[in-house]
Amino acid sequence: MIQFKFTCNPEVFAGKNSFEKLGEVSKKLNGSQAFVVIDKFLSEKTDIKEKTIRLLEQQNIKAVIYDQICSEPTTDIGNECVAIARKHNCDLVIGIGGGSALDTAKAVAGLIKNMGSIEDYQGIDKLRFPSVAKIMIPTTAGTGSEVTFTAVFIRAKEKKKGGINSKYLYPEAAILDPLLTVSLPKSVTASTGMDAFCHAIESYLSKKASFITKPVSMTAMKLIWENLPLAFENGQDIEAREKMLYASFLAGLGLANAGVTAVHSLSYPLGGLFGISHGTGNAVLLPYVLQSSLPETQRSMEELGFFLTGKKIQAEEFISELKEFEKSLGIPQSLKELGISEGSIEQLVEGAMLVKVPLENHPVCLSKQDIIKIYQSAL
Numbered sequence: 001m002i003q004f005k006f007t008c009n010p011e012v013f014a015g016k017n018s019f020e021k022l023g024e025v026s027k028k029l030n031g032s033q034a035f036v037v038i039d040k041f042l043s044e045k046t047d048i049k050e051k052t053i054r055l056l057e058q059q060n061i062k063a064v065i066y067d068q069i070c071s072e073p074t075t076d077i078g079n080e081c082v083a084i085a086r087k088h089n090c091d092l093v094i095g096i097g098g099g100s101a102l103d104t105a106k107a108v109a110g111l112i113k114n115m116g117s118i119e120d121y122q123g124i125d126k127l128r129f130p131s132v133a134k135i136m137i138p139t140t141a142g143t144g145s146e147v148t149f150t151a152v153f154i155r156a157k158e159k160k161k162g163g164i165n166s167k168y169l170y171p172e173a174a175i176l177d178p179l180l181t182v183s184l185p186k187s188v189t190a191s192t193g194m195d196a197f198c199h200a201i202e203s204y205l206s207k208k209a210s211f212i213t214k215p216v217s218m219t220a221m222k223l224i225w226e227n228l229p230l231a232f233e234n235g236q237d238i239e240a241r242e243k244m245l246y247a248s249f250l251a252g253l254g255l256a257n258a259g260v261t262a263v264h265s266l267s268y269p270l271g272g273l274f275g276i277s278h279g280t281g282n283a284v285l286l287p288y289v290l291q292s293s294l295p296e297t298q299r300s301m302e303e304l305g306f307f308l309t310g311k312k313i314q315a316e317e318f319i320s321e322l323k324e325f326e327k328s329l330g331i332p333q334s335l336k337e338l339g340i341s342e343g344s345i346e347q348l349v350e351g352a353m354l355v356k357v358p359l360e361n362h363p364v365c366l367s368k369q370d371i372i373k374i375y376q377s378a379l
């Protein structure tokens with residue numbers, strides 16, 4: 001038995017219309033001046049900004065809104081937000097949106113009391129002082145950012161992604177309201193849903209998986225397997241949206257405690273170098289990484305295959321079913337479809353090998369040659 005610890009930090013408010021609790025939750029956290037990061041799409045297409053201001057005003061809390069997050073954030077965007085929040089002496093940060101808005105909000109909360117810029121804290125445990133309180137409200141299902149200790153930013157000049165990883169980034173509260181996820185376009189439903197699936201399967205296979213994380217990761221996978229196709233086909237299916245939101249939270253809980261593995265390491269440079277969305281990059285690579293990890297993971301894969309499909313199937317058959325599952329969601333089947341060519345593999349391998357912790361968590365030790373082979377097979 002390995003030794004392990006298990007952390008579950010946010011107080012969770014879940015269910016239809018739970019967003020209405022935002023004011024109360026903010027008050028409970030002693031907020032008086034809130035910095036609110038809202039996804040640009042949501043701010044333009046819904047009335048969530050106005051609702052947020054109203055709910056906070058009812059509790060005499062002022063809101064400073066930043067609603068220009070539209071893709072994975074760069075350190076420049078993050079630093080711009082930090083400067084605004086510091087200028088207004090914000091004592092509470094609220095993130096509303098997908099992983100990009102949530103990660104930005106978490107980093108801002110961390111940097112209000114820690115001087116310097118985002119780049120100074122990318123790495124592990126670099127924040128010296130606790131963050132101000134933060135509330136995360138995911139509108140995708142998703143990154144699980146509402147339950148993790150990480151905030152990822154792209155350093156645009158170097159074309160590299162890097163995470164701030166700190167215990168101070170665990171959110172104090174999370175609001176999981178499925179009604180906020182219905183406006184999500186089909187392709188984003190699919191790619192973010194597969195990101196959550198990757199968190200679940202990678203944390204399940206991780207060397208750090210424990211008797212607490214394994215059932216959590218399995219439940220997340222089952223919910224996604226059963227509900228992602230429904231939410232993809234009919235975005236207004238509230239029950240499927242609700243189950244996806246819970247699955248994403250659980251997958252994030254698995255990730256926060258057992259870590260992700262090689263899929264995330266290999267996917268990072270796809271985002272940094274080519275701007276490929278995090279969920280899509282992970283989803284495309286997933287079957288190829290799983291294939292490369294056989295035969296060592298054969299038993300676990302067969303157990304999962306039985307758990308998800310209800311059939312006794314071989315590990316390789318399960319990987320084929322997974323490919324079909326992704327295909328039905330409109331996920332690209334190869335790196336070529338993402339515009340990647342053989343000539344980029346060397347750069348990708350270099351980038352992947354820098355993302356060390358997930359590679360260390362991977363159930364099979366992967367050499368540079370193994371990583372080259374995975375990218376080649378995914379082409």
Ligand SMILES: [Fe+2]
Nearest residue numbers: 143195199278
């Ligand atoms: Fe992820």
